[in-house]
Amino acid sequence: MTVASDRSIAYFSMEIALESSIPTYSGGLGVLAGDTIRAAADMKFPMVAVTLLHRKGYFSQTLDSVGTQHEAPTPWPVDEYLNLKEVSARVSVSLDGRTVALRAWQYDVKGATGHWVPVYLLDTGLDVNSEWDRRITDSLYGGDKHYRLCQEVVLGCGGIRLLRSLGYDRLGRFHMNEGHSSLLALELLDEEAGKAGRDCFTHEEVELVRKKCVFTTHTPVAAGHDQFPLDLVKQVTGRSDIFNMKEVFCCEGVLNMTYLALNLSHFVNGVAKKHGEISRLMFAKYPIDAITNGVHAATWVSSHLACLFDEFIAGWREDNFNLRYALKIPKERIEAAHAKAKGQLLEYLRLRGFAGFEEGILTIGFARRATGYKRADLLFQDIERLRKIVKDGGPIQIIFAGKAHPHDLAGKGLIRRIYAAKEELKDGLKVAYLQDYDIDMSRLLVSGVDVWLNTPMPPLEASGTSGMKAAMNGVPSLSVLDGWWIEGCIEGITGWAIGEVDGAPSESERSRRDALSLYDKLEKVVLPRFYCDREAFVDTMKHAIALNGSFFNTQRMLQQYALKAYLL
Amino acid sequence: MTKEQANPLNERSSSIDPVCGMTVGADSDYVVEECHKRIFFCSSHCKDKYFAIAPKDIDPICGMRVPSSSPYTLEEDGRVLRFCSVDCRAVYQERRRK
Numbered sequence: 001m002t003v004a005s006d007r008s009i010a011y012f013s014m015e016i017a018l019e020s021s022i023p024t025y026s027g028g029l030g031v032l033a034g035d036t037i038r039a040a041a042d043m044k045f046p047m048v049a050v051t052l053l054h055r056k057g058y059f060s061q062t063l064d065s066v067g068t069q070h071e072a073p074t075p076w077p078v079d080e081y082l083n084l085k086e087v088s089a090r091v092s093v094s095l096d097g098r099t100v101a102l103r104a105w106q107y108d109v110k111g112a113t114g115h116w117v118p119v120y121l122l123d124t125g126l127d128v129n130s131e132w133d134r135r136i137t138d139s140l141y142g143g144d145k146h147y148r149l150c151q152e153v154v155l156g157c158g159g160i161r162l163l164r165s166l167g168y169d170r171l172g173r174f175h176m177n178e179g180h181s182s183l184l185a186l187e188l189l190d191e192e193a194g195k196a197g198r199d200c201f202t203h204e205e206v207e208l209v210r211k212k213c214v215f216t217t218h219t220p221v222a223a224g225h226d227q228f229p230l231d232l233v234k235q236v237t238g239r240s241d242i243f244n245m246k247e248v249f250c251c252e253g254v255l256n257m258t259y260l261a262l263n264l265s266h267f268v269n270g271v272a273k274k275h276g277e278i279s280r281l282m283f284a285k286y287p288i289d290a291i292t293n294g295v296h297a298a299t300w301v302s303s304h305l306a307c308l309f310d311e312f313i314a315g316w317r318e319d320n321f322n323l324r325y326a327l328k329i330p331k332e333r334i335e336a337a338h339a340k341a342k343g344q345l346l347e348y349l350r351l352r353g354f355a356g357f358e359e360g361i362l363t364i365g366f367a368r369r370a371t372g373y374k375r376a377d378l379l380f381q382d383i384e385r386l387r388k389i390v391k392d393g394g395p396i397q398i399i400f401a402g403k404a405h406p407h408d409l410a411g412k413g414l415i416r417r418i419y420a421a422k423e424e425l426k427d428g429l430k431v432a433y434l435q436d437y438d439i440d441m442s443r444l445l446v447s448g449v450d451v452w453l454n455t456p457m458p459p460l461e462a463s464g465t466s467g468m469k470a471a472m473n474g475v476p477s478l479s480v481l482d483g484w485w486i487e488g489c490i491e492g493i494t495g496w497a498i499g500e501v502d503g504a505p506s507e508s509e510r511s512r513r514d515a516l517s518l519y520d521k522l523e524k525v526v527l528p529r530f531y532c533d534r535e536a537f538v539d540t541m542k543h544a545i546a547l548n549g550s551f552f553n554t555q556r557m558l559q560q561y562a563l564k565a566y567l568l
Numbered sequence: 569m570t571k572e573q574a575n576p577l578n579e580r581s582s583s584i585d586p587v588c589g590m591t592v593g594a595d596s597d598y599v600v601e602e603c604h605k606r607i608f609f610c611s612s613h614c615k616d617k618y619f620a621i622a623p624k625d626i627d628p629i630c631g632m633r634v635p636s637s638s639p640y641t642l643e644e645d646g647r648v649l650r651f652c653s654v655d656c657r658a659v660y661q662e663r664r665r666k
Contacts, residue, residue: 222627222634222652229655234586251630253659259630273589281622282633285605286593289585 003165004048009566010174011037011049012159012181013149015140017120018107020439022081023057023074024121026140026405027369028465029218030441032271032554033177034109035296036463037119039554042110042298042318045562048168050159050181052123052151053078053105056138061403063435067419069370069404069412073139078123083107087120091161095150095236095318100133101126102158110316112298120166122158141405149228149236152257154251156183173566175421176265179257185213185264186242200241202428206248206264214565215265217258217288220278220462227256262286267565278459289564292484293463294557297323297549302447304340308333309463321471323550331538338447338474338541345448346430348441349399354432357397360532365449365475367401367437368466371411376400378455380421381515384566387428389519393527399449401434401441442466447473451526454479455498456513457507471495471548474541478526480514488548495544496521583607587614587621605633625650629659 015030016037025031033051040047057074064070078084081336084105084339092101104120111117124136131495136150143151144336159181163171174184192205219225233255234240250259261284269289270276276290298317301309309316312329316322339359346357357363368374379386379398390396400418404411415433422431434441446452452470454461454477461483468484471479475494489497498516504510528535571573585592590610592598598609600618603626609615632652634640640651642660651657 222638223640225632225652227653227655229658251656251659252630253662254653254655256630276589277587280584280589280620282619284586284602284607284622284633285631287582288586289584290589320630 005170007046007168008050008172009040009047009161010163010168010169010178011040011047011169012038012175012184013049013051013177014155014180014215015054016049016051016111017439018119021076022107023060023076023438024051024054024140025230026519027180028463029443030264032295032399032465035294035299036177036298036556036558037109037117038111038299039294039558041109041115041117042296043555043558044111044113045558047117048163048171049109049119050155050163051119051121052137052140052155052471053123053125054137054140054491055123055125056142059403061436063415063419065431067416067433069415070554071406078105081107084121087166089162090126091165093158093161095133095136095153097238098130098133100124100136100154100443101104101108101128102162102501103155104162104323120159120162121156121163124154131243135493142567145228146232146236148226149232152183152226154179154181156185156539157187160184160187160374172212173214174212175216175385175561175565176261178218179215182215182257182260182264185209185260188212188554189248189264202364202564207277210264213261213265214561215261215268216271216291217261217268217279218271218275218458218462219258220270220275220282222282223313225256225258227254227258228257229253250512258283269565272487273482274459274486275462276564278462280401289338289559291557291564292487292552293465293468294552294554295465295468295472296554297472300443300446301472302337302341302344302443304337304344305447308337320553320555321550323544323553326474326542326545326549331535331542334474334541335534338450341444341447341473342450343448345399345444348444348448349432349434352432354434356430357399358395361395361397362451362527363449364396364398364451364478365445365454365470366398366453366455367434367442367445368404368454368464369411370404370414372414373457373460374414375455375511375514376402376456377417377421378511378515378518379453380417380425381511382519383421383424385519387425389523389527390429393523394531395429396522396527397430397432398453399432399434399445401437401445403437418543419523442469446470446475449475450530451475452477452479452495454485455518456480458482458501459502467495468548468552471552474545476540476544478518478521481525484552488552490543490547492525493540493543494547495540496525585610585614587617602626627652627656629656 013033015025017025017030017034018202059071107119108116188209189201193201268280446469464483467477499514595621596608598615637648
């Protein structure tokens, strides 16, 4: 497929992780977007995607001797990327009464079968723009509300205009990955009104746009939804009348991007069953479905395991359901392939100055954004108990990685606490915190550790996807029951649960109970199985692949989107 | 388009039970009205459960149900109002001033 007009699904996301060296993503949302597009390319979906260029990247992280995070911009040489080409089209948007010109760079994501999905990265870095305007597409999640709103106008309104100028005139579905791109729906309403030669849109046009839009919400907390004071919206967009239409824009005085998307989408979904429930209770008037996230198998399976899959599971890349046949692979072959991945990870550590990590020791991985609710320090709640578990049950080594958002002081404090625990435990067990976490490091970690640890404060982890990547690599999760793990956990078969689904009277009590459960599970189940019952441990590894790898992938996820949202 | 002309969301022919996630017809007998919109349930069980598990407070500006832990509060006539964000609270205060 080469003709723009043949494509019918437009996917919009503020961040998309295309490759490690293009730092246009901050975490799970962007990696999910990248995996979705990679799966769409594999599955020959008629999709096109839009994001911002983020010329200065997210940020690079360095950690000093006590774990204090230091940030630096990561400008990347846009012109030097051979797989990124500037498109000749130019469009513009109006911001604060000025006309801001936009261009785009095209990156083609190639699928396993030769099909590709074009991704357009919008860029205001043009000489005709003022210096401030040129920086609008520089920083991901940087700047104040005004900067963010300008970015969202560029993404939503500018994105639609760019697609139209490139000939995408038969798009039937517009998928908003989180509320940052909701303004695209407003642009579609304006398009419909414009066709009829009117300034304002009608009820029929609202219905028409609603039929075209799909919205995936990712935020399980009330305070996390993107919103802007209406005065700011009026100043930036130069429009005032339409925002009084409560049925479309929801609230007088505030433009809530989630409500805008909820009101203008025919299909809305949360990213795991539990997250669907939470979202429905938050927004009870809206029919919110759930499509549990997935990950792109061919991207996340280590080369060592991929060779094994190629030998035993024909067509696993093209059809991920085939991963269920991992149960047929001889245990010693799974063990050997994982040992190679583990060796590669430990070599990576050694090269970065982390000495003394050994292949025979139970290695626990924990890598994700450093932020309060993910509770990276839960394992260190009771240092003496942990020391005793290691002494009695067998050695453990732990590898951490993850960036804290530059404004997230609690997240930064969490990294320092892990450094402090590392120092306190230095005679008992090895702890490493790898700096400047990215996709490549993530791939090494999810495939090279023995157990993947996940300890969010429920119900704040909408889905979580790193445990899915680990599962694909035969690495079982030891995780709090939240997000995807409520669906993925079969106790002792695919991994192990920490704590109960239902909550405790307070957050501190929940943390206390979860830490106790984590210690018990480590001491009584995981360590004995790892060191004394290898047969059972490798069986858990195989079931992680067969039951969770075959399901929690972006192929299955996209099939559900096709069934429920794209084809209706 | 005027406010009256806009399509209320409860005109959809089907909805999703917010408790169990099941698709239910807009003709379901199990229905409650909240902020002028109807919420449909598959059964009396889910309808009752909704009131037990949904956050009790409703942001008076945007209508979002917010947990009792929300830090964005205002005291008014001896009762506590809870908001989803500092923005909604600011809009409420502004309206009160007018």
